[in-house]
Amino acid sequence: MRLEIxxxxxxxxVTEGDDLAVLIGTAAPWLRDGDVLVVTSKIVSxxxxxxxxxxxDGPDRQAARDEILxxxxxxxxxxxxxxxxxxxxxxxxxxxxxxxxxxxxxxxLVLLPEDPDASARALRAALRERYGVDVVVxxxxxxxxxxxxxLTDVALGVAGMDAIRDHRGEVDPYGNxxxxxxxxxxxxxxxxxxxxxxxxxxxxxxxxxxxxxxPLPGDGEGAKVLVRDASMDLFSLGTAEAKAAGFAAAASxxxxxxxxxxxxxxxxxxxxxxxxxxxPGTVFTPVTDDTERAALVATVPGWPAEATTLVLCSxxxxxxxxxxxxxxxxxxxxxxxxxxxxxxxxxLPTPTAAALAL
Amino acid sequence: MRLEIxxxxxxxxVTEGDDLAVLIGTAAPWLRDGDVLVVTSKIVSxxxxxxxxxxxDGPDRQAARDEILxxxxxxxxxxxxxxxxxxxxxxxxxxxxxxxxxxxxxxxLVLLPEDPDASARALRAALRERYGVDVVVxxxxxxxxxxxxxLTDVALGVAGMDAIRDHRGEVDPYGNxxxxxxxxxxxxxxxxxxxxxxxxxxxxxxxxxxxxxxPLPGDGEGAKVLVRDASMDLFSLGTAEAKAAGFAAAASxxxxxxxxxxxxxxxxxxxxxxxxxxxPGTVFTPVTDDTERAALVATVPGWPAEATTLVLCSxxxxxxxxxxxxxxxxxxxxxxxxxxxxxxxxxLPTPTAAALAL
Numbered sequence: 001m002r003l004e005i006x007x008x009x010x011x012x013x014v015t016e017g018d019d020l021a022v023l024i025g026t027a028a029p030w031l032r033d034g035d036v037l038v039v040t041s042k043i044v045s046x047x048x049x050x051x052x053x054x055x056x057d058g059p060d061r062q063a064a065r066d067e068i069l070x071x072x073x074x075x076x077x078x079x080x081x082x083x084x085x086x087x088x089x090x091x092x093x094x095x096x097x098x099x100x101x102x103x104x105x106x107x108x109l110v111l112l113p114e115d116p117d118a119s120a121r122a123l124r125a126a127l128r129e130r131y132g133v134d135v136v137v138x139x140x141x142x143x144x145x146x147x148x149x150x151l152t153d154v155a156l157g158v159a160g161m162d163a164i165r166d167h168r169g170e171v172d173p174y175g176n177x178x179x180x181x182x183x184x185x186x187x188x189x190x191x192x193x194x195x196x197x198x199x200x201x202x203x204x205x206x207x208x209x210x211x212x213x214x215p216l217p218g219d220g221e222g223a224k225v226l227v228r229d230a231s232m233d234l235f236s237l238g239t240a241e242a243k244a245a246g247f248a249a250a251a252s253x254x255x256x257x258x259x260x261x262x263x264x265x266x267x268x269x270x271x272x273x274x275x276x277x278x279x280p281g282t283v284f285t286p287v288t289d290d291t292e293r294a295a296l297v298a299t300v301p302g303w304p305a306e307a308t309t310l311v312l313c314s315x316x317x318x319x320x321x322x323x324x325x326x327x328x329x330x331x332x333x334x335x336x337x338x339x340x341x342x343x344x345x346x347x348l349p350t351p352t353a354a355a356l357a358l
Numbered sequence: 359m360r361l362e363i364x365x366x367x368x369x370x371x372v373t374e375g376d377d378l379a380v381l382i383g384t385a386a387p388w389l390r391d392g393d394v395l396v397v398t399s400k401i402v403s404x405x406x407x408x409x410x411x412x413x414x415d416g417p418d419r420q421a422a423r424d425e426i427l428x429x430x431x432x433x434x435x436x437x438x439x440x441x442x443x444x445x446x447x448x449x450x451x452x453x454x455x456x457x458x459x460x461x462x463x464x465x466x467l468v469l470l471p472e473d474p475d476a477s478a479r480a481l482r483a484a485l486r487e488r489y490g491v492d493v494v495v496x497x498x499x500x501x502x503x504x505x506x507x508x509l510t511d512v513a514l515g516v517a518g519m520d521a522i523r524d525h526r527g528e529v530d531p532y533g534n535x536x537x538x539x540x541x542x543x544x545x546x547x548x549x550x551x552x553x554x555x556x557x558x559x560x561x562x563x564x565x566x567x568x569x570x571x572x573p574l575p576g577d578g579e580g581a582k583v584l585v586r587d588a589s590m591d592l593f594s595l596g597t598a599e600a601k602a603a604g605f606a607a608a609a610s611x612x613x614x615x616x617x618x619x620x621x622x623x624x625x626x627x628x629x630x631x632x633x634x635x636x637x638p639g640t641v642f643t644p645v646t647d648d649t650e651r652a653a654l655v656a657t658v659p660g661w662p663a664e665a666t667t668l669v670l671c672s673x674x675x676x677x678x679x680x681x682x683x684x685x686x687x688x689x690x691x692x693x694x695x696x697x698x699x700x701x702x703x704x705x706l707p708t709p710t711a712a713a714l715a716l
Contacts, residue, residue, distance in 0.1 A: 003554055005361035013531075078592040085592060093505040102539075103530045142539070146504055146593035147451040148584045150522045150542025152549070154506070164508045165556065172461045173371075173560065181460075181500070183556055184508025191510070192550035195569060196361055198523065198541055202531065211553060226506045234436040234443060235504035238592045239600040246604020250694045251628075252635045262701040270609075270695040277610045278688040330636040332687035336608045336694070337628035343620040 001210065007196050008037075008205040016049040021126030024205055031127070033134045034212045038193025039123065040204040041141040041156050042103060044113045056106040065099070065109065072097035072111060075230070078238025085238065088112060091227035092156065094143050103202075113139065116157025117222030124159040124219065136160035136215045139223075140190035146235060153194035155186040155223045160215035163187075163225050184226055247340035251333050359568065365554050366395075366563040374407040379484030382563055389485070391492045392570045396551025397481065398562040399499040399514050400461060402471045414464040423457070423467065430455035430469060433588070436596025443596065446470060449585035450514065452501050461560075471497065474515025475580030482517040482577065494518035494573045497581075498548035504593060511552035513544040513581045518573035521583050542584055605698035609691050 010027040014020070020043065025031070045051070054064040073086040077093055088097045090112065098112040113119045120137040127133055139157035144150075155163065167181035193206035230236040237245065264286060271284045278284075368385040372378070378401065383389070403409070412422040431444040435451055446455045448470065456470040471477045478495040485491055497515035502508075513521065525539035551564035588594040595603065622644060629642045636642075 001365055001554065001558065003363040003550075005363070005550070007359055080592055083592075102534050102536055103532060104534075105532055106534065142541075146591055147586055148512070148542065148545070149586050150540050150545065150584060152542050152545050167556075174461060174463055176460050176462075176464065178460055182508050183500075183552070184506065184510050185553065185556070187506070187508065187510050188549035188553050191546035192361075192363070192553060194541070195543065195546050195550060195566075196359065198525075198543070199569075200359065208553075211557075226508060228505055228507050233504060234438055234441075234596045234598070235593050237597045237600070239595045240592070242595070242597040242600035243604035243607065246601035246606075246698075247608050248604075248631065249601070250605050250608035250697065251632050253690075253693060253697055262696070262699075266699040266701060267696065270692065270699050270701065273606060273695045273698075274609050274688075274691045278691060282688055284692055329687060329690035329693075330632070330640050332611075332690035333632045333636060334628065334642055335611060335687075337631045338620070338625065339608065339611055340604075340631075341620075341624040341628050343624060343628065 003192075003208060003210040005192055005196050006207045006209060007200055007203050008207060009200070009203065011043070011204055012202075014043040014046045014204070016046060016051065018047045019126070020044065020047050020123055021130055024123075025127060025131045025133075028205070028207065029131075031131065031133045031135060031207065032209065034136075034209075034214060035133070036136040036138060036161070036189055036208040036211055037123075037127075038138045038140050038153075038190055038197070038206045038208065039120075040197065041098075041113055041116060041139050042100060042110055043204045044116070044119045044123075044139055045110045046104075048113055048119065050111040050113060051104070051108045052111065053107055054109055068109060068111070069097055069099060072099060076241075077236070078241055080238075080240070087230070090116065090156070091224065091229075092143075094141075098141060112141070112156065117159065117219075117224055118157070120157040120159035120222070121219045134160075134215055136212060138186055138190055138193070140193060142194070152187075153190040153197075154184075155190045155226065158186045158223045159219040161186070161212060162216070162220050163223050186223060187226070244340050247336055251337035251340060253333070361550075361566060361568040363550055363554050364565040364567060365558055365561050366565060367558070367561065369401070369562055370560075372401040372404045372562070374404060374409065376405045377484070378402065378405050378481055379488055382481075383485060383489045383491075386563070386565065387489075389489065389491045389493060389565065390567065392494075392567075392572060393491075394494040394496060394519070394547055394566040394569055395481075395485075396496045396498050396511075396548055396555070396564045396566065397478075398555065399456075399471055399474060399497050400458060400468055401562045402474070402477045402481075402497055403468045404462075406471055406477065408469040408471060409462070409466045410469065411465055412467055426467060426469070427455055427457060430457060434599075435594070436599055438596075438598070445588070448474065448514070449582065449587075450501075452499075456499060470499070470514065475517065475577075475582055476515070478515040478517035478580070479577045492518075492573055494570060496544055496548055496551070498551060500552070510545075511548040511555075512542075513548045513584065516544045516581045517577040519544070519570060520574070520578050521581050544581060545584070602698050605694055609695035609698060611691070 008024060008028045011023050014023065020039070024037065024039075052068055054068070055061040069084060069086070072088055074089050075087040076084065077087055078085040083095060085093060085095055086097050087093050092098065100110045104110050116139040120139050124135060124137040127135055137159050138155050140153045141156050142151045142153050145152070163184065163186045165183045165185045167178045167183070170178045172178060189208055189211065192208055196206045197203045267286055366382060366386045369381050372381065378397070382395065410426055412426070413419040427442060427444070430446055432447050433445040434442065435445055436443040441453060443451060443453055444455050445451050450456065458468045462468050474497040478497050482493060482495045485493055495517050496513050498511045499514050500509045500511050503510070521542065521544045523541045523543045525536045525541070528536045530536060547566055547569065550566055554564045555561045625644055
């Protein structure tokens with residue numbers, strides 16, 4: 001067994017309305033059944049007319065670009081400086097929604113194909129119809145990734161093979177069952193194709209030969225199975241954005257006690273974590289109240305016992321009217337909401353006890 | 359130009375102390391100058407004795423595994439259920455620090471090589487010395503990634519070529535300068551190698567031929583240049599972990615005004631965001647105080663003017679002593695710290711105004 005990765009030279013510039021099947025079939029009359037075509041998404045976008053006009057430079061260009069980015073974005077995932085990592089309507093998470101200004105006139109931007117799996121299916125069908133060859137088509141694009149420098153090519157769309165090779169349930173020679181090994185082989189094929197495309201100028205198509213003998217009779221489920229739903233993803237938001245979400249949640253923290261007693265160690269940790277920022281002398285003491293509810297008594301030395309506050313951590317009795325302490329808590333809520341927007345603040349002046357003798 | 363991806367069959371089981379250069383040189387006497395060897399990290403680890411003994415099953419196995427994971431971890435990045443995404447001492451972010459229980463006896467776990475770049479250099483040097491062949495060596499492993507299902511192989515170590523192919527500064531045929539195109543080609547080579555290794559049973563080495571004609575005279579900087587420093591990474595923490603960090607930061611929010619006046623629109627948004635959770639009737643009004651500092655006055659209808667509180671958002675005067683409002687704020691800080699640990703809470707009972715006439 002061996003694989004070959006072959007370039008497809010001679011495709012030239014692609015413009016709206018071009019028939020990619022003819023361009024590829026003419027440039028690569030040597031295509032065989034089972035070949036895997038890795039096609040750069042940009043030529044698919046160009047052929048499909050996924051281009052928008054923008055000013056060649058100046059502030060108008062940036063404004064037009066921002067507007068296009070917004071229309072291609074369903075969710076902002078992370079931002080820093082001018083970088084925007086967003087989720088596209090296809091579900092892909094990528095910088096600038098994959099909008100590209102390279103290898104195109106200065107007055108145009110290239111958007112991702114509308115439906116890359118459909119583009120792959122259409123190209124596969126056209127190649128079969130016109131040239132009688134049964135190939136796999138992968139539509140590829142270049143993406144960055146967290147934690148590792150440098151970009152790699154991955155698959156946006158595929159027709160003719162499964163996106164994932166599933167080893168789950170297999171047993172290794174030592175008798176261990178393989179539990180996690182689902183390989184994103186179409187991404188690896190896209191990366192392999194880039195090795196030759198990237199070394200040549202203007203080489204938007206590569207062919208990988210030897211990986212498959214027979215493509216799927218149908219087109220398969222496409223590359224959309226590679227999209228992990230945000231609810232399942234441990235990294236659905238950028239760190240700064242998630243931290244701001246934590247601030248925002250803290251600002252709107254509802255008065256809602258839990259239904260089960262909390263872990264005493266976690267309560268101790270929480271008290272310790274604020275020890276340095278609360279007013280000197282303030283003491284939070286874990287107690288069980290007279291109805292056996294887990295609670296914390298907050299006290300300040302020298303204050304009357306009536307001024308202590310009970311923080312309930314497990315099931316409630318009705319909440320009483322709030323006044324001064326609630327006021328202080330509300331001010332802290334506002335300060336947290338300000339901090340979520342990077343606005344530092346402080347309380348000043350604090351009313352004197354005399355002023356507060358309502 | 360064409361690339362070939364060739365398997366290296368016949369390496370067999372690797373055990374501690376095995377000489378990988380001899381195993382590979384014997385199995386692939388056809389190696390040529392410029393070939394890129396993609397070597398699965400597991401056989402490197404085994405040859406280098408990076409194995410630890412663990413019980414074959416039961417709770418002791420889990421405990422031993424947890425202890426080993428802790429010793430291989432420099433930073434917890436994200437956790438959900440039993441999944442731990444961690445940063446290793448090499449800087450790689452991966453599940454379980456790359457510790458692997460597959461393709462090894464049930465009583466052993468395989469750790470990552472101590473220094474995969476050094477392993478690659480040593481193997482390259484040994485192949486040159488014994489067989490007179492000048493190859494590139496990539497040590498590869500399988501990793502998951504955010505946002506996309508399925509795993510791919512990437513490079514942990516490399517000797518003989520640069521990890522990244524840098525297109526920055528190049529100009530495309532349309533005159534656009536390429537600004538972001540640094541390709542992680544060793545990751546793409548690792549992925550390409552996996553295509554053939556994964557299709558064959560027990561195939562830990564693949565050769566990619568045709569990508570290079572001449573390796574670097576030296577070994578290059580290694581795969582460590584692929585490690586992005588956490589401070590530069592928009593996804594340095596899991597979403598849940600970053601959100602908890604936001605809660606924790608809210609709990610310990612210092613009394614520290616900013617040095618520049620805040621954006622009035624952001625202040626309005628902050629006020630609006632807490633409108634539903636503050637005590638009914640409380641009003642936060644943006645003002646400029648008598649020293650021209652941006653500020654907010656917090657008032658409750660019916661309270662005396664002295665009971666209003668000023669939240670300063672830009673440069674300070676000395677902070678006065680805090681009493682009741684500060685007390686309320688401190689209680690809210692504690693509740694935020696509890697919430698950061700998933701402990702809901704409420705204030706109860708609130709002292710009456712009479713009790714607070716100190």
